[in-house]
Amino acid sequence: MANEQKGVSRRDFLKTTGIATGALVGGGLIGGLVGYNVNKDGVQTKGGTQNAENHDTTSVKGLMFFTKRADFNILSQAVERIFPEDDLGPGAIGLGVPYFIDNQLAGNYGSNAREYMQGPFFAGEATQGYQSRLTRAEIFRQGIAMMEDEAQKRFQKGFTELDGGQMDEILTSIQKNEVEMKGVSSEFFFRLLRQATLEGAYADPIYNGNTNMDGWRMKGFPGHQMAYINVIEEEKFQKIEPKSISSMQH
Amino acid sequence: MAKTLDKVDVVTVGVGWMGGIIAAECAKAGLKVRGLERGKPRGTEDYLMVHDEYRYAIRYELMQDLSKETITFRNHRKMRALPMRQLGSFLLGEGLGGAGTHWNGHTFRFLPYDFQIKTMTEKKYGKNKLSKEYLLQDWGVTYDELEPYFDKYEKTTGISGENTNPFAGKRSSEFPTPPMKKTPILKKFENATSSLGYHPYMLPSANLSEVYENPDGQTIGACQYCGFCERFGCEYGAKTSPEITVVPTAMKTGNFDITFHANVVEVLKSGNKVTGVRYVDTQSGEEFIQPAEVVVLTSYVMNNAKLLMVSKIGEQYNPDTGRGTLGKNYGYQILPTVTGFFNEQMNVFMGAGALGMTIDDFNGDSFDHSDLDFIHGASISITQTGYRPIQINPVPPETPAWGSDFKKASIENYTRMLSIGGQGASMPHKENFMSLDPDYRDAYGVPLLQLTYNFTEQDRNMHKYLTDRIAEIMKEMGAKTVVPGNPISDYDIVPYQTTHNTGGTIMGTDPANSVVNTYLQHWDAENLFVVGAGNFPHNGGYNPTGTIGALAYRTAEAILKYSKNGGSLV
Ligand SMILES: Cc1cc2nc3c(=O)[nH]c(=O)nc-3n(C[C@H](O)[C@H](O)[C@H](O)COP(=O)(O)OP(=O)(O)OC[C@H]3O[C@@H](n4cnc5c(N)ncnc54)[C@H](O)[C@@H]3O)c2cc1C
Ligand code: SF4
Numbered sequence: 147m148a149n150e151q152k153g154v155s156r157r158d159f160l161k162t163t164g165i166a167t168g169a170l171v172g173g174g175l176i177g178g179l180v181g182y183n184v185n186k187d188g189v190q191t192k193g194g195t196q197n198a199e200n201h202d203t204t205s206v207k208g209l210m211f212f213t214k215r216a217d218f219n220i221l222s223q224a225v226e227r228i229f230p231e232d233d234l235g236p237g238a239i240g241l242g243v244p245y246f247i248d249n250q251l252a253g254n255y256g257s258n259a260r261e262y263m264q265g266p267f268f269a270g271e272a273t274q275g276y277q278s279r280l281t282r283a284e285i286f287r288q289g290i291a292m293m294e295d296e297a298q299k300r301f302q303k304g305f306t307e308l309d310g311g312q313m314d315e316i317l318t319s320i321q322k323n324e325v326e327m328k329g330v331s332s333e334f335f336f337r338l339l340r341q342a343t344l345e346g347a348y349a350d351p352i353y354n355g356n357t358n359m360d361g362w363r364m365k366g367f368p369g370h371q372m373a374y375i376n377v378i379e380e381e382k383f384q385k386i387e388p389k390s391i392s393s394m395q396h
Numbered sequence: 397m398a399k400t401l402d403k404v405d406v407v408t409v410g411v412g413w414m415g416g417i418i419a420a421e422c423a424k425a426g427l428k429v430r431g432l433e434r435g436k437p438r439g440t441e442d443y444l445m446v447h448d449e450y451r452y453a454i455r456y457e458l459m460q461d462l463s464k465e466t467i468t469f470r471n472h473r474k475m476r477a478l479p480m481r482q483l484g485s486f487l488l489g490e491g492l493g494g495a496g497t498h499w500n501g502h503t504f505r506f507l508p509y510d511f512q513i514k515t516m517t518e519k520k521y522g523k524n525k526l527s528k529e530y531l532l533q534d535w536g537v538t539y540d541e542l543e544p545y546f547d548k549y550e551k552t553t554g555i556s557g558e559n560t561n562p563f564a565g566k567r568s569s570e571f572p573t574p575p576m577k578k579t580p581i582l583k584k585f586e587n588a589t590s591s592l593g594y595h596p597y598m599l600p601s602a603n604l605s606e607v608y609e610n611p612d613g614q615t616i617g618a619c620q621y622c623g624f625c626e627r628f629g630c631e632y633g634a635k636t637s638p639e640i641t642v643v644p645t646a647m648k649t650g651n652f653d654i655t656f657h658a659n660v661v662e663v664l665k666s667g668n669k670v671t672g673v674r675y676v677d678t679q680s681g682e683e684f685i686q687p688a689e690v691v692v693l694t695s696y697v698m699n700n701a702k703l704l705m706v707s708k709i710g711e712q713y714n715p716d717t718g719r720g721t722l723g724k725n726y727g728y729q730i731l732p733t734v735t736g737f738f739n740e741q742m743n744v745f746m747g748a749g750a751l752g753m754t755i756d757d758f759n760g761d762s763f764d765h766s767d768l769d770f771i772h773g774a775s776i777s778i779t780q781t782g783y784r785p786i787q788i789n790p791v792p793p794e795t796p797a798w799g800s801d802f803k804k805a806s807i808e809n810y811t812r813m814l815s816i817g818g819q820g821a822s823m824p825h826k827e828n829f830m831s832l833d834p835d836y837r838d839a840y841g842v843p844l845l846q847l848t849y850n851f852t853e854q855d856r857n858m859h860k861y862l863t864d865r866i867a868e869i870m871k872e873m874g875a876k877t878v879v880p881g882n883p884i885s886d887y888d889i890v891p892y893q894t895t896h897n898t899g900g901t902i903m904g905t906d907p908a909n910s911v912v913n914t915y916l917q918h919w920d921a922e923n924l925f926v927v928g929a930g931n932f933p934h935n936g937g938y939n940p941t942g943t944i945g946a947l948a949y950r951t952a953e954a955i956l957k958y959s960k961n962g963g964s965l966v
Contacts, residue, residue: 227798227799228798229798229803230800230803232804234804237803254455258463258481260461260462261462261463261482262462262481262482273469273471273889274469275482275484276890277481340797344789348449348786349448349786350447350448350450362785365806366741369447370448374743377743378577378579378743378747379580383740384746391445391447394444
């Protein structure tokens with residue numbers, strides 16, 4: 147049960163957030179709490195029944211990677227659980243995250259084009275990082291099939307027919323590495339899924355996520371601004387209407 | 397068959413900061429210089445669309461293409477070394493300007509103590525302060541000898557700063573440009589550290605506070621605090637980088653050209669001299685031999701060491717016997733960090749790569765280590781680099797990693813979180829070294845460099861002590877929740893730390909304990925120079941580039957001397 151894993155020790159928390167080894171970026175300190183907390187509670191949230199089809203019909207977003215709508219819908223529901231719609235604003239689906247991920251999987255990201263993918267492959271220690279022969283595209287494909295399998299096994303239903311709590315239960319198992327995958331750990335798949343969700347929520351809208359820049363608007367991040375030289379000494383918090391780099395092209 | 401090209405006076409392998417400095421100085425003096433750079437040309441005009449966190453900061457657009465080459469890594473010798481398949485702990489540069497394109501621009505001078513660390517430590521604390529496993533040694537140059545070259549590097553780059561740090565070495569002149577703007581976030585740190593009795597000063601920055609023309613006639617723009625600095629190129633030409641300073645300086649002499657897409661695979665040696673280098677044109681696949689009077693390796697710490705190893709120049713370090721110097725004293729940094737959550741919202745998204753304030757009260761030997769179980773320390777800084785939303789999702793402890801609570805907390809705290817961190821010196825240890833990997837190869841069939849590295853007792857002790865000091869500062873700054881970093885255990889290649897790798901091609905006064913002499917001239921080949929942070933016998937409590945910049949200017953002078961007189965420079 148999701149509620150069983152409450153006690154997140156501070157040590158685990160820090161270990162998995164990047165603080166453990168510090169958080170200097172090029173000697174520049176950037177927020178430490180950027181990683182994520184493995185030992186987490188599968189949170190109950192409302193919603194989660196919204197479908198990817200509810201997406202803005204005027205958009206030109208389309209599928210470049212997934213061939214089956216059903217797979218795309220599983221992805222959509224999963225990322226919505228990770229970053230749900232709430233009173234702050236849209237969730238992953240509303241932000242176009244599923245399209246962002248689909249489009250990324252069709253490109254360099256999905257094929258690990260700029261990563262060392264030569265063998266031999268060995269499992270290695272955690273400190274050695276990613277060691278799979280699988281590309282991200284292959285991991286997502288397998289991961290989504292696995293989520294559907296888990297749904298059938300546990301609830302005799304398709305993943306997208308589950309209620310939010312049931313989806314969370316599956317995601318939590320995946321996160322805790324309790325589900326078997328080939329050539330990769332389910333925990334790694336979860337990390338990838340979570341990271342891609344945040345990327346889609348907060349990347350510039352040119353990548354087909356962060357619809358209407360609402361991800362940025364919720365967070366108070368103004369996106370692409372040419373300069374802050376005139377306001378950087380202000381004590382007062384500056385609310386600035388966000389801008390995409392696409393506005394540079396005109 | 398490799399095609400042999402016409403001989404040049406000087407060839408540099410790589411055109412980042414080091415290659416650029418050597419090229420500019422040699423070309424100005426009339427030598428014909430060729431830079432071989434495996435990446436592509438690029439410059440300010442390429443950075444108009446650079447405010448794109450996803451492309452540049454997450455997918456590493458400007459950095460090394462690991463599908464061609466990476467390193468392998470293990471924590472210790474009993475472990476199987478495996479390739480770093482994705483960039484993580486450090487971000488290697490590639491293309492014109494190297495990592496100098498996407499650096500932050502923190503530009504420090506190492507402390508006088510750093511250059512004479514062994515002598516000064518023994519004098520003050522006796523011979524047994526560190527165990528024999530630590531391979532401490534003096535560098536063979538003193539701060540005072542390097543000072544004119546620090547000055548030259550800072551004048552070339554126009555560094556913005558204030559000369560108020562009581563722990564720094566003596567300066568022969570003021571900073572070329574005034575410090576950057578002191579923002580409310582920096583002032584919080586300044587007030588807190590002052591009230592604790594420490595000595596805050598504006599971090600010396602290569603994001604210039606005003607437009608500046610350097611002594612070579614290159615103009616550097618004024619920083620606009622755009623918040624997309626580290627990991628990005630500057631669209632204003634305001635972050636000093638090789639492609640707006642030393643590279644055009646070299647170019648305008650008419651004595652310098654660059655061959656791009658040229659991946660050097662071997663340094664060619666005959667007797668006690670090198671004759672040139674062999675490279676692969678990465679576009680056509682053709683091989684070339686570039687003969688040169690002088691070869692300068694400026695291809696970063698890892699590649700410099702690797703090229704010497706595959707070319708069999710020098711003796712590989714062996715941790716069992718202690719023999720050999722090549723690959724020895726690999727060092728990194730120790731990063732004690734404390735995060736604070738505040739009530740008030742702050743303009744965290746504004747900033748610049750090197751906008752910050754620092755204290756050196758716990759760096760080098762500026763505090764007494766008699767009762768402490770470590771030597772050296774860290775500079776402690778707050779920087780306002782511009783928080784970006786994909787990377788920065790701060791949540792207080794006990795918050796779930798996903799779902800509604802995560803979303804709320806990460807959005808709430810994005811503008812309410814600050815962190816302070818130390819850059820701690822890493823002391824060389826006999827088990828931390830570089831060698832060639834027996835199994836994995838790069839795209840050209842050359843073995844990968846293998847890294848064997850772990851944090852040591854000294855590192856862990858320092859980390860703990862400094863984390864406590866930093867937490868005190870964070871508390872004094874008024875954070876409602878102070879979250880000190882966890883004690884460090886094993887070094888992990890995954891999360892980003894710093895691109896401040898050092899050692900492997902260390903400098904010194906004796907071929908028995910160094911790869912190059914104090915002019916960075918190879919002991920075994922008088923016309924081969926190796927330049928980069930690999931020359932540091934240990935790592936310091938600062939970013940390295942100011943110090944290697946100074947060493948490079950000194951080496952450029954030595955190369956000019958060598959090209960007139962020949963022979964060993966020492
Ligand atoms: C994100 C980030 C932030 C940083 N911030 C700071 C900072 O604030 N302050 C600081 O002091 N330092 C900082 N650094 C470190 C700094 O960038 C480096 O110390 C510095 O750029 C090293 O210069 P270099 O010339 O030795 O090497 P590089 O800049 O790495 O240049 C080496 C060049 O050689 C080329 N090359 C490599 N191998 C070959 C080969 N076989 N054949 C041909 N060409 C080859 C590469 O393509 C590259 O262009 C930062 C680094 C990063 C990544
Ligand atoms: S912060 Fe300043 S130096 Fe850095 S990229 Fe922006 S304008 Fe350039």
